[in-house]
Amino acid sequence: MPAERPPARCIMVLGTSSGAGKSWLATALCRWYARQGLSVAPFKAQNMSNNARVVSDGLGGVGEIGSAQYFQALAAGVEPEVRMNPVLLKPEADTHSQVVVLGQVDAALTAMPWRERGAQLWPIARDALDDLRARHDVVVIEGAGSPAEINLQDCDFVNLRVAEHAQARCLLVTDIDRGGAFAHLYGTWALVPQAQRALLHGFVLNRFRGDAALLAPGPQQLERLTGVPVVGTIPMVRHHGLPEEDGVFDAQAGTGEVQLTIAVVAYPRISNLDEFQPLANIPGVRLLWARSPAQLAGADWVVLPGSKHTIADLAWLRAQGLDRAVAAHAAAGQRVLGICGGLQMLGEALIDPDHIDGNAPGLGLLPLVTQFAARKTLRRTALRFEPLAAPWEALSGRAFEGYEIHTGHTVQHVGMGPARPALAGGLGWQDAKGNVLGLYLHGLFEQPAVLQALFGARVPTLATVFDGLADVVEEHFETGVLPGLLQC
Secondary structure, rough: OOOOOOOOOEEEEEOOOOOHHHHHHHHHHHHHHOOOOOOEEEEEOEOOOOEEEEEEOOOOOEEEEEEHHHHHHHHHHOOOEEHHHOOOEEEEEOOOEEEEEEEEEHHHHHHOHHHHHHHHHHHHHHHHHHHHHHHHOOOEOOHHHOOOOOOOOOOOOOOOHHHHHHOOEEEEEEEEEHHHHHHHHHHHHHHHEEEEEEEOEEEEEEEEOOHHHOOOOOOHHHHHHHOOEEEEEEEEEEEOOOOOOOOOOOOOOOOOOOOEEEEEEEEEEEOOOOHHHHHHHHHEEEEEOOOOHHOOOOEEEEOOEEEEEEHHHHHHHOOOOOOHHHHHHOOOOOEEEEEEEHHHHHOOEEEEOOOOOOOOOOOOOOOEEEEEEEEEEEEEEEEEEOOOOOOOHHHHOEEEEEEEEEEEEEEHHHHHHOEEEEEHOOEEEEOOOOOOOEOOOOHHHOOOHHHHHHHOOOOHHHHHHHHHHHHHHHHHEOOOOOHOOOOO
């Protein structure tokens, strides 16, 4: 009888704040440990993001998780699944989020006051972590925000409760480029309850510019004060190729002279913006985020991305005057691309008989009508583009493997003018003139064949990106630290 697998060792990445580099470092560690021949899985008990991916639910169906854990699973070389991010909060307003549990929307928890959710969600997160530990050698855990939010410690099940349950070896990362890094590390350590401080095995300085020798004697003094060593000093890595998890990433251009400008409308509830990251890696392409008509001026393409709250974002777009700017861009024969919520906005009308999202006229650039429904569509889909007219003809016949995350069903309104199908199954349309294209599927720019067809470009593969991240931590962590975390 084979011996029972011991529970996986757990390495946890905590941060002094949001944006300190937790997701980046966790992804790098997933790859580094996988390269040692170990079976690795990522885990984050609760994520808050409108960037999500459709993955296996382990029962023959699908669900959604945060994109960060999706990419971490790919870095680890394992199939992404819902247990890697058992709770996902998708903000719909400044004070309201949709709650996704094990891949599915939970209406009861969504309606519950957020401080009361922890007692309900912790057992689910704990069991998901235990399941991953039973099937892998290493679990790389990502925390959320900071473990020292003392106003939240009674209901925070994402940081120290997870660390203590898993007896995780924790790394605390800070963004030194912001300034005050030693104070951030010391203050976080000081506010962590004394019983959990022993779980902190190392401090990591992220985004450092210059000669690391200039940091002395800071690391040594910090270790004398806390007993925790600085185990890694990561240099500023500007273009690592990994999508950012929170907010829009910096507008940027690929290498070489700018030949094409793509403007993505950045409305307040933008979702799945990480799918545009590959555009920032293409030579000659400038990617920018547009929040005003002036920012669309001179753009070659205008993209309406996904939205977590289509009606609210459409109202915002009109309030900024962007509706007129997009219409003028289309009238001039320039390319307009709508994805998911952006596709819905391009239609003639959005109808909400169940009072889910609201009613509104669309932008009228495609002869489509969308009717919202309570049930969310989650699906991975592989199709080929139908024959398309210029300027999108390069996509004709190209394979497209993407994913759907949306509420609502969209159909062509035959009385509002012609449109040609771009994808089978009502998942894409092109207007009669040809320059306006709408797609329900996310992931267009993550297809190498599509990038080659549209831009003649080859961008770094994800495998190359992940290996690059692992190389960075291998070079800039103290010798023996990473394997040593498994031996503590």
